[in-house]
Amino acid sequence: MVVLREGMCPGLEEGLVRDLRAADIKTVEDLVSSDMEELAQKCSVSYKALFAIRRVLLAQHTAFPVSGADLYEELLSSTAILSTGNPSLDKLLDSGLYTGEITELSGGPGSGKSQVCFGVAVHISFHLKQSVIFIDTTGGFTASRLLQMLQTETRNTEEQMEALQRIHVFRLFDVYALLDCLYSLRGGGLQQASVGGGSVKAVIVDSVSAVISPLLGGKPNEGMSLMIQVAGVLKTMAKDFNVAALVTNYLTRSGGGEVQPGLGVSWSHIPRTRLLLERVDKAAVFSPSSLRSATLIKSSRQRCHIRAEFDLKWWSRSEDTSSSRKRKLEETDS
Incomplete structure (x- = not known):
């Protein structure tokens, strides 16, 4: 509640404030919700002057109402859905990565987080012909590794190089460098990266926990502040520039021994969607399988705790297809 006082806006003088209070109008909310004609008569002021004061106070202290239908139409017109390139993951994510949002992949070592990020970057750059920011x-x-994946999609070397040029890579190894990079991208770097290579549609950070978690142990207050800054600039960048933000996170254990994404409760509210990646055959240490499982642990669109299996080789089938092609050529030559 904002109390009316002298000088809040032009025309709101001491005498008028006194008259308004006598009419039981003590706050901005009281004034803007009153009948202007009746109030003008009570306070011996012109309707035009009182209406002008109301308009200025509305602009300064209250939000103009927007209907839910208008908000939904704005959301539909601004949101794009980017396929990850993997049908199983797309189904879990309700068709793919949504622009304007942060999606998180969490998992332990070898769970496939980075491989999924590589696959997403290749799919967006080659199939959608859009640019990707990849922060390592x-x-x-x-x-x-990206080239190997692209060789699955096309044998044309020129097309492979064009797709690689649309993936802009930053190698940063502390949170201060990450923040500098994100602020720079938000301040104009995204537009520069879009020149000649399609607009930037995804910002990938692999991994966000690698640069934040070391600070949460020694200086938790400073670490928490930096974490919130990273979250804030990622969220505003995703929304203001209509890009999908994809980040990876490590795993930790709760007090009860349950596996959960790292960075604590404060970070858990940042991603709109969270996937937990795990190896399917955890016992196969010496000959690990490429099969992985993905569990939806947070979503505003899908039922949580649904699970799907996918193959990391989906984005790098060139290993198999190239071998078979080579064998066929050898058989033909002989």
């Missing part, structure tokens, strides 16, 4: 904080990014 672990040193796990390799261009050769």
Whole structure:
């Protein structure tokens, strides 16, 4: 409740404030919800002057009402859904990654988080012909891996190179560098990355926990503040520029021994959607399978705790197809 006082806006003088209070109009909310004609008579002021004061106070202190239908229409017109390239993951995510939102992949070592990020980047750059910002904080990014995936999609070297050029890579290894990069992207870097290569439709951070979690142990207050800054700039960037933000997170255990995404409760409210990735055959240490499971643990659109299996080789089938092609060529030559 905002109390009316002298000087809040032009025309709201001491005498008028006194008259308004005598008429039991003490707050901005009281004034804007009153009958202007009746109030003008009570306070011996012109209707036009009182209406002008009301209009200024509305602009300064209250939000203009928007209907739910208008908000929904705005959402439909601004939101795009980006396929991950993997049908099983798309089904879990209700068709794919939504622009304007943050989606999180959490999982332990070897769960396939980075491979999924690579696959998403390749799919958006090659099939959608849009640009991707890929922020690597672990040193796990390799261009050769992306090229291997692209070789599945096309044999044309020029097309492969064009797709690679649409993936803009930043290697950053502390939270301050990450923040500098995100602020720079929000301040104009996204538009620059869009020049000549389609607009930026996805920002991938692999991983957000690698640069934040070390600070939460030693200096928790400072770490928490930096984490909230990272979350804030990612959310505003996703919404203001209509991009999908995809981040990865590590796993930790709760007091009861349950596996859960890291970075604590405060971070858990940041992603709109969260997937937990796990290896299907955890016992196969020496010959690990490429099969992984994904469990939806947070969503505003789907029923949570639904699970699907997918194959990491979906984005790199060139290993199999190239081998079979090579064998066929050898058989033909012989």
